[in-house]
Amino acid sequence: MNMPFYVAPEQVMKDRADYARKGIARGRSLIAFRFVEGIAICAENKSSTLRKVSEIYDRIAFAGVGKYNEFDQLRIAGVRHADLKGYAFSRGDVDARSLANQYAQILGQIFTHEMKPMEVEILVAEIGADDGGGDQLFHILYDGTVVDEDMSVVLGGETEAISDRFGELDGVPELSGGLRRAISALSGPDRSLAPAELEIAVLERGTGRRAFRRLDDPEVALLIGD
Amino acid sequence: MNLPLFRPHDDPGPSFAELLRRSGFENQISPESISGDSTSRIGKVPASDFRHGTTCIAVRYRDGVLLAGDRRATSGNLISHRSIEKVFAADRHSGVAIAGAAGPAAEMVRLFQLQLEHYEKVEGEALSLEGKANQLGQMVRSNLPAAMQGLVVVPIFAGYDLKLSEGRLFEYDVTGGRYEEAEHATTGSGSFHAGTVLKLGYRADMDPGEVTDLAISALFEAADEDSATGGPDPVRGIYPIVATITAEGYARTDDDELAERTSALIERRRARAESP
Numbered sequence: 303m304n305m306p307f308y309v310a311p312e313q314v315m316k317d318r319a320d321y322a323r324k325g326i327a328r329g330r331s332l333i334a335f336r337f338v339e340g341i342a343i344c345a346e347n348k349s350s351t352l353r354k355v356s357e358i359y360d361r362i363a364f365a366g367v368g369k370y371n372e373f374d375q376l377r378i379a380g381v382r383h384a385d386l387k388g389y390a391f392s393r394g395d396v397d398a399r400s401l402a403n404q405y406a407q408i409l410g411q412i413f414t415h416e417m418k419p420m421e422v423e424i425l426v427a428e429i430g431a432d433d434g435g436g437d438q439l440f441h442i443l444y445d446g447t448v449v450d451e452d453m454s455v456v457l458g459g460e461t462e463a464i465s466d467r468f469g470e471l472d473g474v475p476e477l478s479g480g481l482r483r484a485i486s487a488l489s490g491p492d493r494s495l496a497p498a499e500l501e502i503a504v505l506e507r508g509t510g511r512r513a514f515r516r517l518d519d520p521e522v523a524l525l526i527g528d
Numbered sequence: 529m530n531l532p533l534f535r536p537h538d539d540p541g542p543s544f545a546e547l548l549r550r551s552g553f554e555n556q557i558s559p560e561s562i563s564g565d566s567t568s569r570i571g572k573v574p575a576s577d578f579r580h581g582t583t584c585i586a587v588r589y590r591d592g593v594l595l596a597g598d599r600r601a602t603s604g605n606l607i608s609h610r611s612i613e614k615v616f617a618a619d620r621h622s623g624v625a626i627a628g629a630a631g632p633a634a635e636m637v638r639l640f641q642l643q644l645e646h647y648e649k650v651e652g653e654a655l656s657l658e659g660k661a662n663q664l665g666q667m668v669r670s671n672l673p674a675a676m677q678g679l680v681v682v683p684i685f686a687g688y689d690l691k692l693s694e695g696r697l698f699e700y701d702v703t704g705g706r707y708e709e710a711e712h713a714t715t716g717s718g719s720f721h722a723g724t725v726l727k728l729g730y731r732a733d734m735d736p737g738e739v740t741d742l743a744i745s746a747l748f749e750a751a752d753e754d755s756a757t758g759g760p761d762p763v764r765g766i767y768p769i770v771a772t773i774t775a776e777g778y779a780r781t782d783d784d785e786l787a788e789r790t791s792a793l794i795e796r797r798r799a800r801a802e803s804p
Contacts, residue, residue: 357649375533381649382532382540382547389548389642390529404531 318419322444325421326368331458332425333468333484334365334451336437337477340429340506340513344484347501355503357514359384361429362398363505367458368422368444376405376424393511398428402440402448410446419444423457429505429513456487464488477504478525485526497522544646545639545667572678576604581614581633583718583750583757584625586686587726588711589739592695592774593686595625596743598718598751599766600758610758615769617778619644622660622687623771627716629679636667636681657689661698661706669704682715688773695773718750718757725749736772740781743770744789760790 332345332354343365345354354373355365358380366373380401388396405424413419423443430436439451449455453471456464468487475483481502489495497519505513517525532551540546584597601609615625616637624640626633643663648654655663664685671681686697698706699713711730714723725746734742744760747768751759760767767786772779 351652353652356652378650379531379533381646383529385544385642385646385649386532386547386551386553387529389544389638390553400529408531408533 318413319445322368322413322419322421326423326444327459329367329369329458331456331460331464331488332365332367333454333456333464333488334425334427334439335454335468335471335475335480335484336439337475337480337504339477339508340504341427341437341439342477342480342484342502342504343425343427344481344488345501346488346495346499348499350498350501353501355501355516357381357503357512358401358426359388359396360393360511361505361513362396362401363427363503363514365425365427365457366422367424369420372420373422373424376408376420376422379408380405380426398426398438398440402426402442405442406446406448408446409442409444413445425455425457427505429507432507463490478527481522482526497526542647542650544643547646574604575678576606578679579603579608579612579630580756581612581627581630581716583716583722583747583754584614584627584684584714585719585722585726585743585746586625586684586697586709586713587730587734587739587743588695588697588709588732589734589736590732591736592688592772593623593697594736594739594743594770594772595623595684595686596747596768596770597625597627598747598758598768599761600751600756601630602756605755607758610761610764611766613769615771616641617771618660618685618687619648619654620777621654621690621773622657622685623773623778624664624683624685625715626681626683627719628681629674632671632674632679633681633683636671636683640664640667656691657687657696660687661685661708664698665700665704665706667704668700668702672703675702684713684715686713686773688775688777690775693775714746716757718747718754721753722746722750722757739772740770740785741789741793744768744786745793748790748793760786760794762787762791 330346334343343355347354352370356377358364364377364380383401384396409420426440428438439455441449441451441455464487468483485495502517502522504515506515540550579601581601582598587594595615597614599611600607601612618624618641624637626637644660680702683700689696697709697713699709700706712726729742748759751757767783767790770781770786
């Protein structure tokens, strides 16, 4: 009878985490940050059809980095969860925190029990009431760790370098200022990113029931003053 | 509530109705649950036992389509609600107006709105106007067993077709049959009289003011002849619901404008009655 080699659990977890991190680092990164009227999500993405950022519900947005098919599957599950919950109870009962917890459960489950972990990092963002405040950014890692971020968050590879370039925000910025900063943080010192290479969407207060809106290339160019 | 994950072979796709079915909501939504598995066993629900919404109209005009509906709900021969709403936004560029059993109608509208939004979010782009109209037809058809027992729901669907850059409107019958109309459409008990007013007053190039006046007078005449249709009620400040759908999207006309136009209409009537 063949006996499997003993592998320490620490080693198994480390291997899986390395595998997931490598997969995530292969893709491009994104930054989400709070601005005066809401939350902006700015991703480096050359494709205008395979989206990284999308709408989940009235005040909730989703963003993912890593393997497209994996985070897209999670995105659709999130839309279904939110729409079912809003139908069964009321639209006001759908919140980002419970969705983030659901995602964490699933990712944690897959990380420990499946053959391979999901090579994704996702963000669930929700804007608060129209009078300001209550904005939430939940950053969920490949192993199910949930981090409740305050002002801004970077997802993907090279997060440290990008976060350093983005820096600490002193106070909540205007959209245009925040975007300029986010774009230069994503591009780094050696290159520049044109609006066509970016996918930008905002959750904006005071724009009616559905707060999610994509910014098209001309609008981005106008905002960053190109 | 768990995160709904499906294996590829039983994924519900972008359909919200299908998602409900796979998530165990079936008993709450299927028409069988209202009517039971055998329609003959329960028989017809008496009209006085449920609320009934009445007249709605839709007219095409220069900028798109106008939808309007009166505010009365009846239970048998009693007025059960004076300010019910029968005209709804379906999504940004379409709207739906419903006559018939109020409970199933409201549920149908809610499911239809959710279906359009759900499709848009899952697929990343909105359904075509034609696709939306067909979806509503399927929902009306699935209500057929309940309709056989008297719980009839007959909607009008109107929207602005962004591909063709024009307003379009669709009528339905209880079987889910879908009929596109070129000029105007009506549904509900007062549709006969309202339809005549629209037919006589219709012109293809009406501006927003003219088409609103025509809609108000069509509902006014319907209320004049049909006991189930409510007329304007200046005492309580209740006026018909009027909404326009144009390239800019769905917009409700506000009550102040409707009050003004209604009193102008009444003034014209009075002048006509007093003239020798």
